[in-house]
Amino acid sequence: MAEQAPAAKPDMKALQKVMKQQISLMTPDRQKQVMALSPETKGALMTIYAKHTRRSDTITLRQVMHEVLSDYQSIATGLMTDNGEQAAGAARRLANHRLPRGGLLPYFQPDQVNDEKLSVLVSFNDAVEGNALRLADAADKGDLSTAADYYKKVTDGCMACHATFRGVPGQTPYLR
Ligand code: HEC
Numbered sequence: 001m002a003e004q005a006p007a008a009k010p011d012m013k014a015l016q017k018v019m020k021q022q023i024s025l026m027t028p029d030r031q032k033q034v035m036a037l038s039p040e041t042k043g044a045l046m047t048i049y050a051k052h053t054r055r056s057d058t059i060t061l062r063q064v065m066h067e068v069l070s071d072y073q074s075i076a077t078g079l080m081t082d083n084g085e086q087a088a089g090a091a092r093r094l095a096n097h098r099l100p101r102g103g104l105l106p107y108f109q110p111d112q113v114n115d116e117k118l119s120v121l122v123s124f125n126d127a128v129e130g131n132a133l134r135l136a137d138a139a140d141k142g143d144l145s146t147a148a149d150y151y152k153k154v155t156d157g158c159m160a161c162h163a164t165f166r167g168v169p170g171q172t173p174y175l176r
Contacts, residue, residue: 015046018055022103033113034105041115044122045103051129054098061100061107068097072158075135075151079144087147088139094154095132112165120164127157 019042023031037045056064071094078087104121105113112118135150 012046015050018049019046019103022105025102026106029110030106030113033110037113037118038115041118044118045105048121048125049099049103051125052096052099054096056098057101059098059100061104064098064100068094071097072154075132075154078139079148079151082144084139084142084144084147087144088136091132091136091139091147091154095129095136108165117164120160124157124161124164127160128154131157 023034026034071090074090075087075094078084078090100107108117131150131153135147135154138144138146138150
């Protein structure tokens, strides 16, 4: 019997390089905030980055979010048309969505870049990306009802992260 290959471990050296490169793109103020994060927070960020192999040098977080929304809607189309292949494909693409220029941290508000606020990122990541992958596995098996249950969990993850890191989009100072 062939020897089993060891489970692939993320290449921490390569990830540290990615993180350093992202930090080099930030303003000095933001660099200082990121460098002050604990080793645990930095490790958690690298675990998240390890699962996102598509990285852009140009696009913003908002642009990534619109891509994510398109894949999210494509999952719904797959579920509604009994097309498990579409649902699974879109869910896997969503789970490995592109990372924006500089990673996530340049797009957060100053009071969000600290150990306490960022400690929830891993659980949001599992809620969205983890459940999207579970959704894809269920859709592969033709179990669209279970896939739909995971769709709800993905939705909860999107909304929880928005409640913490985003707020209401498009607010204007010209209304009273
Ligand atoms: C890691 C936290 C996080 C998760 C998880 C997340 N978002 Fe977002 N999302 C944000 C942030 C932060 C913004 C605001 C970005 C900005 O304005 O620069 C945003 C903005 C958006 C926007 C508005 C873009 C605009 O033009 O204002 C959409 C649409 C969106 N997200 C969709 C989704 C969907 C769909 C999911 C789940 C599949 C999701 N997001 C999961 C953090 C998250």
